[in-house]
Amino acid sequence: MxxxxxxxxxxxxxxxxxxxxxxxxxxxxxxxxxxxxxxxxxxxxxxxxxxxxxxxxxxxxxxxxxxxxxxxxxxxxxxxxxxxxxxxxxxxxxxxxxxxxxxxxxxxxxxxxxxxxxxxxxxxxxxxxxxxxxxxxxxxxxxxxxxxxxxxxxxxxxxxxxxxxxxxxxxxxxxxxxxAPQILFLSGVGDLTAKYFAYLEWYIASLVTGEPYSEREASFALDSARRAVAAFQSLPSGARADA
CATH class of the missing domain: 3.40.50.1970 (Rossmann fold)
Known part of the structure; x- marks a missing residue:
């Protein structure tokens, strides 16, 4: 607490x-x-x-x-x-x-x-x-x-x-x-996948500078990135190529 x-x-x-x-x-x-x-x-x-x-x-x-x-x-x-x-x-x-x-x-x-x-x-x-x-x-x-x-x-x-x-x-x-135009969907996917880096940066900051860190909150953010990637990979190959 x-x-x-x-x-x-x-x-x-x-x-x-x-x-x-x-x-x-x-x-x-x-x-x-x-x-x-x-x-x-x-x-x-x-x-x-x-x-x-x-x-x-x-x-x-x-x-x-x-x-x-x-x-x-x-x-x-x-x-x-x-x-x-x-x-x-x-x-x-x-x-x-x-x-x-x-x-x-x-x-x-x-x-x-x-x-x-x-x-x-x-x-x-x-x-x-x-x-x-x-x-x-x-x-x-x-x-x-x-x-x-x-x-x-x-x-x-x-x-x-x-x-x-x-x-x-x-x-x-x-x-x-x-x-919305397809390019805007890709922009949103980009924001979500950026959480891979945000997760890593936050964890490193907690080790280097003592930044308060919550594995629960970090995992929640990371899961959104994983879901975005999984959704994209579930598309037919033709749809992924169009994207």
Whole structure:
């Protein structure tokens, strides 16, 4: 018990799980119902790009829900147009700072990310800087960091893992995720298989620097990598070649 108490104190929010993860079909309707339950007058800032908006059409759905039998209370979507789909958005500190200024100026109470790793990283960092909660709506199985307390943001030309606010709600519509481009599936497999190295690095750090280490948690992470590799190897050879 003493080990876990010291470990939790050291990591803080880095391993705090989100209150809720929803995985299933009907994601748009699910999120719209959550909007209906927001406190009156909540201003919402959606961070997405043109591609993720097309994959998960929340903006248009909310406008229809407003006049339907399930109203979106009087929560208001701030004037936040989607980011460009092409060229791909670069999650750098300049973009994060600009969006943060806009979010603060608009007195936003909730940031909602619609997208994969890049959009999620931007939203979590903006949420951290603005001091407001965020939701994440995943549109691709491209990353394993939707619930991470760090964001990969480019600072001075280099990607850095910097503090971020973990999403308080994560929604993944399986139909939307399954329709994502194949390259994004491979990206997610890459994140999972990287845990082989993370497992080894953590173990070595525990020997060299005395880093608190938990075999149970390390094995849990390693098992996800093994499952990803096993799933890939179970595919027919032709499917693996296409990947």
């Amino acid at each position: 003493q080990f876990f108490e010291s470990y939790l104190e050291r990591l803080g929010p880095a391993i705090s799980p989100p209150p809720e993860i929803i995985l299933g079909a009907g994601g748009v309707e699910t999120v719209a119902r959550r909007f209906a339950a927001l406190p009156a007058g909540t201003r919402v800032w959606i961070i997405s790009d043109e591609n993720t908006d097309a994959a998960f059409p929340l903006r248009s759905a909310l406008s229809s829900f407003t006049s339907a039998a399930t109203p979106v209370s009087d929560a208001r979507i701030a004037a936040c147009p989607a980011l460009p789909g092409t060229p791909r958005v670069v999650p750098d500190d300049f973009l994060v700072e600009k969006i943060t200024r806009d979010v603060v100026a608009a007195k936003v109470g909730l940031v909602v990310a619609i997208g994969g790793g890049t959009i999620s990283d931007i939203a979590k960092r903006v949420s951290y800087l603005a001091g407001v909660p965020n939701w994440c709506i995943g549109t691709a199985p491209s990353v394993d960091a939707y619930t991470s307390a760090k964001s990969a943001i480019r600072v001075d030309g280099y990607h850095n893992g910097i503090p971020a606010t973990p999403s308080s709600l994560v929604v993944c519509d399986v139909d939307v995720m399954a329709a």
